[in-house]
Amino acid sequence: MRIVLGIESSCDETAAALVTDDRRILAQAIASQEEAHAPYGGVVPEIAARAHAERLAPLIEKVLDEAEVTLDQCDAIAATAGPGLIGGVMVGLVTAKALAMAGDKPLLAINHLEGHALSPRLADETLEYPYALLLVSGGHCQILRVEGVGRYRRLATTIDDALGEAFDKTAKILGLGYPGGPAVERLAAQGDAKAVRLPRPLRGSAEPHFSFAGLKSAVLRAHESGDHRAEDIAASFQQAAVDCILDRLEKALAGMGDVSALVVAGGVAANRTIRTALEGLAARHGLRFTAPPLPLCTDNAAMIAWAGIEKLQAGADADPLDVSARPRWPL
Ligand code: KG4
Ligand code: ZN
Numbered sequence: 001m002r003i004v005l006g007i008e009s010s011c012d013e014t015a016a017a018l019v020t021d022d023r024r025i026l027a028q029a030i031a032s033q034e035e036a037h038a039p040y041g042g043v044v045p046e047i048a049a050r051a052h053a054e055r056l057a058p059l060i061e062k063v064l065d066e067a068e069v070t071l072d073q074c075d076a077i078a079a080t081a082g083p084g085l086i087g088g089v090m091v092g093l094v095t096a097k098a099l100a101m102a103g104d105k106p107l108l109a110i111n112h113l114e115g116h117a118l119s120p121r122l123a124d125e126t127l128e129y130p131y132a133l134l135l136v137s138g139g140h141c142q143i144l145r146v147e148g149v150g151r152y153r154r155l156a157t158t159i160d161d162a163l164g165e166a167f168d169k170t171a172k173i174l175g176l177g178y179p180g181g182p183a184v185e186r187l188a189a190q191g192d193a194k195a196v197r198l199p200r201p202l203r204g205s206a207e208p209h210f211s212f213a214g215l216k217s218a219v220l221r222a223h224e225s226g227d228h229r230a231e232d233i234a235a236s237f238q239q240a241a242v243d244c245i246l247d248r249l250e251k252a253l254a255g256m257g258d259v260s261a262l263v264v265a266g267g268v269a270a271n272r273t274i275r276t277a278l279e280g281l282a283a284r285h286g287l288r289f290t291a292p293p294l295p296l297c298t299d300n301a302a303m304i305a306w307a308g309i310e311k312l313q314a315g316a317d318a319d320p321l322d323v324s325a326r327p328r329w330p331l
């Protein structure tokens with residue numbers, strides 16, 4: 001049995017986890033910085049980096065203690081090496097380097113997006129390559145064909161904002177606080193999704209890319225006009241987002257070739273309306289639909305450890321100790 005220690009620090013969650021190659025999460029700990037960033041309505045990179053530096057080492061100690069595993073029993077140390085806020089990524093990566101050096105263990109520098117992309121297989125051992133993945137979070141908005149470890153075909157990305165970012169900005173406009181996704185979803189449940197006319201950016205365009213900046217501006221105009229109730233704006237915004245996702249995914253699936261399932265991951269996968277719409281789309285295409293449980297959808301370290309395990313299983317080499325932290329790192 002292999003055990004990998006995973007470390008995640010690319011945004012506003014500090015996390016550590018121990019995962020085995022038979023898909024058991026032996027222990028995991030996560031420290032959210034929501035409260036620290038809430039007054040600013042978004043993540044402040046400097047505050048995030050400082051918080052990671054304070055919290056990470058005790059979290060690692062905690063998961064090792066809880067699982068009663070020693071550093072020596074770990075087969076590798078896997079850490080997010082990008083993409084993300086560079087200060088935070090450096091804290092996690094340098095910590096992993098120190099542990100790898102001290103324990104004479106292989107270091108695995110993991111692409112955070114690869115962590116998200118492979119996380120469904122940690123939750124579901126029956127999920128086979130290749131599968132279609134909609135990755136929607138605060139920082140990412142992509143459609144991928146996940147073909148194997150290190151083999152990702154990106155069919156679409158956003159040309160401006162990520163979907164979670166659009167939810168967060170809508171929440172800010174409507175005065176709902178940060179993070180905004182869950183608050184917008186709650187308010188939308190009380191509103192009329194047809195009440196406010198909002199654009200569906202890029203709908204029908206040839207490439208399956210996303211764009212949400214125009215939608216956000218339209219939300220701002222609708223709010224400033226004073227003509228609409230906040231719950232109607234929230235519901236109409238959410239419906240516009242769903243329509244965009246379905247249209248873009250239809251386009252992507254048409255050019256993707258065979259896949260075993262449609263999978264959604266990332267924080268926005270928590271949204272019930274979006275999940276239900278995706279289930280319907282999958283059914284229309286005769287595809288299985290699956291989403292990892294929520295704690296594996298949002299940023300976490302178990303997905304980083306799991307990506308490390310999949311890399312080990314695929315025979316990947318350890319990364320050198322001078323590997324760089326990368327603010328940008330497309331899959
Ligand atoms: O994956 P995640 O935790 O962090 C990033 O990698 O960005 O995703 C956080 C994002 C935030 O933008 C948040 O507003 C959004 O996911 N989110 C939601 C919901 N829950 C979280 N968006 C829509 N509906 C939700 N229920
Ligand atoms: Zn993420």
